[in-house]
Amino acid sequence: MIIYEFKCKGKDKQYKAIDDAIRTSQFIQNKCLRYWMDNKDKKVDKYALNKHCAVLATEFMIADELNSMARQSAAERAWSAIARFYDNCKKKVKGKKGFPKFKKYCRSVEYKTSGWALSNNSKTITFRDKKGIGTLKLKGTYDLNYYDIKQIKRVRLVRRADGYYVQFAIDIDLKVETQRHMLQRGEPAQRSGLPTGQVVGIDLGLKYFIADNKGNVEPSPKFYRKSEKQLNRANRKKSKKYDKARKKAKKPQSTNYQKARNRYARKHLRVSRQRKEYCKRLAYSVIQSNDLVAYEDLNVKGLLRNRHLAKSISDVGWSTFRAWLEYFGHKYGKVTVAVPPYNTSQNCSNCGNKVKKSLSTRTHVCPHCGYVADRDMNASINILKLGLSTVGHTGTYAWGDLPSWAVGASLLSNGESGNQESPGFLRE
Incomplete structure (x- = not known):
């Protein structure tokens, strides 16, 4: 499964219709969640929620206006949250189990195989339900004519700060045939495409984004930190236009406030895209240079509880990097291994003894064997x-789970590619 994304162009009334469809999808998702909460004794499952969509369509006109498969997609989003909660309970995850919550700010609506139609040249898309979205122009460089229309399993409309986008989930085999496979069949292969014979261990950090066992380091770009002054200035301007009296009277804020809010959101969106592109390029480079990549299986959610480091951890984007690393590893047939990070920074890589050190200690000095190295390189x-000892008997992924991007055909409800700071689809 791969995601192609296009910016869509339309009229203001079409954008309002998209917003209405998004609100309706959110409404159905919340109604399905309420139905599950009120009927727990009846063992409500995914199929019961899909059937409940038809009931909602007869009761509410706004639900009837939305395409039937779009209603089912909204129900599947609700079930995804419920299934994740059940799974966490079965695994006895420590702390909160992630009880499903009602959605307040959805940014997308998802259609399946009906309710939309592409033009012959794939430059426009028409939505056929009763919401009145109509025909939208698609702006992008991808060629959808290369794929059969039956391969498009999902179409999603996403609202972002800088406009509206259409995403296409296309069912194809991601794996690229490598030169190694060609050699195994006796076919000629170019020298540049041969396996590298290289393995690498990667330590993720704050001072250096990554440091490997060969002494190579990549400095952290700190996109948020560099843009923080501009973001704070835009936030102050937005706050000055906020009217508390309107809030108490339950009236919408002024047009100037909405404009300032949008400017602030666009600046955050730019930082997010910078981080994503950086992680994508770096992950691609690492995968192309090595046949096996070992990295830490960090609990990013847990690390974000540290109020002193939360901003810096969010800024580096470890989970985004890992998601792209696993994606490119799967695509190009390279081995990626997630290993438990416990004591990787404390243990001596030369003799194996534990050498306790604080975060501020950046040099590893072993009193047992005298080995001296940079802390990150030692880790x-x-x-x-650990990666080499693991891959021999558990396969590519250390815990035996699917990689973070391989989550099935359903897209996430926030309209972004997923990771732990949120997992889902990645757009190439």
């Missing part, structure tokens, strides 16, 4: 050793 060597 990356330990990570590589």
